[in-house]
Amino acid sequence: MFSLGIDLGTSNTVAAVTVLSEGQYKTVMIPLSGGRTGISLRSSVSFDRSDIMYTGVEAEKMKKQYPDGNASGFKVRMGTEYLYSANGNFHSPVELSAIILERVKTEAEKYMNSKLRDAVIAVPAYFNHNQRNATREAATIAGIRVKQLVSEPTAAAISYWNRVRTKEAKNILVFDMGSGTTDVSVVRAQGRYFKVLGTYGNTRLGGSDMDRQIEDKMKLFLRRLSVIPYPAGLRSEAEKLKIKLSRHESAEVLLGPEKIKYTMSSRQLNEIVERMLPDIYKCIDTAISNSGISRSRINILILTGGSARIPFLFHSIEDYLSIRAVKNIDPETAVAIGSSILASGFINGDNGEISRIKLNDVVPMSLGSVVLNDIAVTMIPANTPIPCSNTRPFTTIRDYQKEIEVKVVQGERPMGSDNIQIGIFRLSGIKPAPRGEVSINVTYSVDKNGILTVTARDEDTGSSREITIDNSMQHNPEEIQEMKDKVKRYFKADSERKKMAEIMNRSEQLLHDLKGIANRQLSSETVYYNINVDILRVSKAIKSNNIRLLSQLTEKLELEYGLKNSL
CATH class of the missing domain: 2.60.34.10 (Substrate Binding Domain Of DNAk; Chain A, domain 1)
Known part of the structure; x- marks a missing residue:
């Protein structure tokens, strides 16, 4: 039996196995698309008119034949009640994710020629309880026992750290931009120990935003040619064009059955990315702020996710942080590899020995x-x-x-x-x-x-x-940040209200103590002649909520009666 690491992505899903055999430690990528070469599985599900299901590349091919029968991008809807319509039937994000995970399990067991024991599944760092629970539910439906959920940036940090094997502690900033989401985490790594210092994410910022803007350019181009209605599949062609422009200065795709040639330059893609940079930098700044360390103390920068392959984005983040990013890491497999290392429970040590891995996440809110x-x-x-x-x-x-x-x-x-x-x-x-x-x-x-x-x-x-x-x-981090912003805006009012509440608590304790002294003084040598008057004054001030008078009375009477303020 074996343990699996899974990166259940918005556009693509990747899985890996890290095994220990005869003292050797190695990671194996699972060819999820079948055969021996296709590592990633397209996170896409299609249904034909007979409700026969297709996944991965096959689903993308069927999308052209049955455009109303396809569902994709359902990761961003996890934990919601949203339903996808496919040829008149409705499917939840949990059900669709379970279909993908079932395919992952089947391909992994076939490739490993063994039964799956359990899995560590990577999720965005910002995923809330409902989204995490939905991911677990999808895995359960697929027959996968979830050993642990790990945040995607943390998994990427583990993947990198497993190879460098250094003794020194390092602060690693991981920027992970996938198709539908963006995550940033600051992780402190030393030996076999990993500690998440701070994290932030944006649920509406990812490579699909670039695809949408490229699609808009395509539609404008087609309108000028009087091609209305638009041909199907423009979004898929936009994504293909984005991927090509990550490697070339110029690229083209053919649109629709008429195969209309559309050409775009990397400069145009850079302009799209540049408009997204303020939101990207906000994610980075907030994650660093949440970590409690300064920007200058970031030692290592890791960029993962398919969008990290865009040179302009890659270098913009490097320049913003004044640090060169790690080059020898595959942005599309790092998360799955890190998850598989965590699933194995072991990591390469700095002395060449294999040690048990230890990971600490953080409580996001008090x-x-x-x-x-x-x-x-x-x-x-x-x-x-x-x-x-x-x-x-x-x-x-x-x-x-x-x-x-x-x-x-x-x-x-x-x-x-x-x-x-x-x-x-x-x-x-x-x-x-x-x-x-x-x-x-x-x-x-x-x-x-x-x-x-x-x-x-x-x-x-x-x-x-x-x-x-x-x-x-x-x-999620947006909600957390909103509450923290409220703290700043309402700090003065909050402080005043808290001070008033503390004075009221102190006054009620004073009243309780004075009544106790009055009851005991009958058998005591010490006599307080005005104690009943003082009890009445404090009692009336409490009933009328006279905070100013209560503040004066507590200071005076605590000293006069030798009472210690215990609040």
Whole structure:
């Protein structure tokens, strides 16, 4: 049996196997198109009038005969309810992806002459929980057990690092532009250890945007020739032209059954790419910012994905980062190779020995609990490597409280209601005691697949409760960045609201302490003659929400009664 690495792409799918045999370590590319030469499989599915299915190149050929029976590009629709129509029947992105993965499994088992044990599947770094879950579901439908999902840029970094075998730690920036998406990740590599420092992606930026603009130029050209309606298959011809222009100064394709010659120069393609550069640079800048390191500390630049073959794009990114990109890496196979290395569990060490690989991803957004007056207490900060865990004690806010509510939120705002609530549960059976005397340990744990488990336990009674939240990482980088931008815009207002909430918490604790002193002073030598008046003043200020007066009273009375501010 063997483990497989799969790069399930928007346009093409690639798979590889890394095997250990008699001390030898090697990677084998699976010829997914059949035979012994075709490495990649076109991520395309076609159905004829009899609902007979075709995949890969065969599907592309059938598209000309049955243009209404083809579905492609369904990766970008994963995790949605979108349905593709094919000759009157409807198919989900999960179903279509499962068809491609089934073909991958069949070809791999045939080539390896063995049964598939499991697979590591690469997904875009920005993929949310629904998209990741849809990918797992597609694999399950195809009969593939998913060992792990890995982000595409991280897989590319592993592929490169496996060959260089250096002792020194390096910060690697991976830019991955596929057909439908763009991913950028900063990965720190040292020996067998890989740590994702920061990532960012754009769901609507990829090679297909170039294809669409080339297609628009073709349509303008055909209109001038009065060729209306447009012939079928223009988008496919646009993609072919883009690929040719990645290698030549000028290229041509033949459009429609009349075989109308259309010529385009690399300069025209460069103009299209140049209009996309601001969005490309934003992805790079945001990923570096999220990583917490400066641009000058990037040691290695890797460009992957089919679009990375365009010289103008390649050199523009090099110039923008002032660093030369790695040349000896195949941008179309690097992700599959890295996935297969991770699937094998081993990597080449700097001393020539083979070592177990260790990969740490990160939590993209902070996770925390909401406490009194809507204050969000961060339990696991953003960019914390996973798996991770943190425990913190909490207490009751009322005398003889019978249960506590644990509200779990995700986001960067200081107030709980401004973040996204992702879970809530109650812990009952806690020890009956005055306010603040019960210790409840709350633990947040995130496993390697991004699944969050929150546990609350009363250390006195042993009562405990937990909730597992497997959709807590469902926000893509655009959503994450939007929330971070809100932090900047609303920073002043957030700070004021948090300060007011903290004063209110402090005042309520003061009132509780004053009442305790009043009850105890009957048997104490110390007598506070004005304590009942002070209790009344604090109580009225709390009821009227007089923050300014409460701030003054807490400062004065805590000092006067010798109380320590514990909040």
